Amino acid sequence: IHICIDRIANLNTSQEFDEFGIVMEIIPPEILQNQATYSIASDLYSTSVLYFKMIYKRYPFNGSTKEELI
Numbered sequence: 001i002h003i004c005i006d007r008i009a010n011l012n013t014s015q016e017f018d019e020f021g022i023v024m025e026i027i028p029p030e031i032l033q034n035q036a037t038y039s040i041a042s043d044l045y046s047t048s049v050l051y052f053k054m055i056y057k058r059y060p061f062n063g064s065t066k067e068e069l070i
Helices: 005-009 016-020 040-056
Strands: none
Touching: none
């Protein structure tokens, strides 16, 4: 998905993610931790979380901040 990864990595709260227009729960941990390395596995993580949401109607992980979510 690789959209604005640097800006996403610097967001901290769910409100900031809402203002940016993205759901914090689908962002891979390596991007939330602001790591420089990411790969197609990051995209697969996001896709898997979206599939989980469609099947179970909830996210597999919850938190109001990046630290809680990680």
